[in-house]
Amino acid sequence: MDGYNIKPIFKRKIMSLTNKAAVVTGASKGLGRAIAKRLAQEGCNLALVARSAEALAQLANELITEHGIKAHAFAVDLSCTEATLQCAEQIQATFGAVDILINNAGSGYYKPFMEHTPAEHDAIIDVNIKAAIHLSYALLPSMLERRQGHIINIASDLSTRPLGNMAVYAASKFALRGFSLSLLQEVQKHGIKVSLLNPGIIDTCFNNNTPGNQSAQQALQPDALAETVFQMLTQPQFQLIDELTVHAQPSPNNQD
Numbered sequence: 001m002d003g004y005n006i007k008p009i010f011k012r013k014i015m016s017l018t019n020k021a022a023v024v025t026g027a028s029k030g031l032g033r034a035i036a037k038r039l040a041q042e043g044c045n046l047a048l049v050a051r052s053a054e055a056l057a058q059l060a061n062e063l064i065t066e067h068g069i070k071a072h073a074f075a076v077d078l079s080c081t082e083a084t085l086q087c088a089e090q091i092q093a094t095f096g097a098v099d100i101l102i103n104n105a106g107s108g109y110y111k112p113f114m115e116h117t118p119a120e121h122d123a124i125i126d127v128n129i130k131a132a133i134h135l136s137y138a139l140l141p142s143m144l145e146r147r148q149g150h151i152i153n154i155a156s157d158l159s160t161r162p163l164g165n166m167a168v169y170a171a172s173k174f175a176l177r178g179f180s181l182s183l184l185q186e187v188q189k190h191g192i193k194v195s196l197l198n199p200g201i202i203d204t205c206f207n208n209n210t211p212g213n214q215s216a217q218q219a220l221q222p223d224a225l226a227e228t229v230f231q232m233l234t235q236p237q238f239q240l241i242d243e244l245t246v247h248a249q250p251s252p253n254n255q256d
């Protein structure tokens with residue numbers, strides 16, 4: 001571009017993900033699936049977690065064939081604490097130590113608070129915050145022992161601002177933000193990184209959306225956001241993205 005002659009001040013020596021073991025929750029579709037695919041491209045071995053056994057098994061086979069990595073499907077309902085902790089045990093038995101935990105699984109409904117059912121309150125809180133806490137608790141010891149590891153919590157821009165019709169969801173994401181930034185203070189000195197990603201609207205099945213319905217003007221694309229997760233994971237060892245908010249950027253041609 002004319003007038004811009006920007007030279008990199010140093011060459012970034014990125015962290016390699018090859019042969020690392022990563023857990024990606026909510027890997028059956030949407031952002032989690034895109035993250036799993038991006039990490040597989042880097043030679044990262046994967047524990048794929050969600051409820052949809054068939055979607056996970058298909059993805060695992062696809063990634064094994066395309067990238068020659070190890071990928072295992074763990075079909076589990078993360079709203080159940082016992083099942084979540086058992087899943088963490090199975091993952092560690094399968095992979096040995098886990099290097100990366102991406103707490104991505106989540107659910108939410110855009111509707112008035114009084115139209116939510118108590119079962120929906122539980123589903124949102126149990127998956128969006130409690131499962132992230134339980135998995136971190138179960139997988140951190142082996143990270144602490146090796147003095148390395150990275151937990152990335154996928155929150156939302158609603159982790160820092162209110163939105164009517166999403167009260168319980170916003171509460172869960174505010175909690176996830178508090179957990180993520182506070183846990184970081186405890187474990188950072190032991191060589192562990194904890195990061196929080198706050199996306200705006202993403203073009204996925206979330207809240208009963210049909211992918212493709214959200215115009216590129218309004219929504220982030222899962223593949224592009226997965227690239228952002230890759231960037232967060234591959235920062236130099238001496239550098240940490242502790243919190244990052246990402247929104248769709250409207251095209252200048254369509255602005256009022």
Ligand code: NAP
Nearest residue numbers: 026028029030031050051052078105106201202204205206
């Ligand atoms: P999505 O397409 O609906 O995917 C959600 C994932 O979470 C699925 O893989 C789903 O798998 C899994 N999941 C939900 N409940 C589960 C449970 N009880 N047990 C295990 N897995 C469960 O939504 P997404 O947009 O990719 O969402 C990914 C993350 O981004 C979520 O944390 C969400 O809150 C956050 N986020 C989304 C948006 C957005 O506009 N889409 C914006 C900001 C933040 P199964 O159904 O197979 O269990």
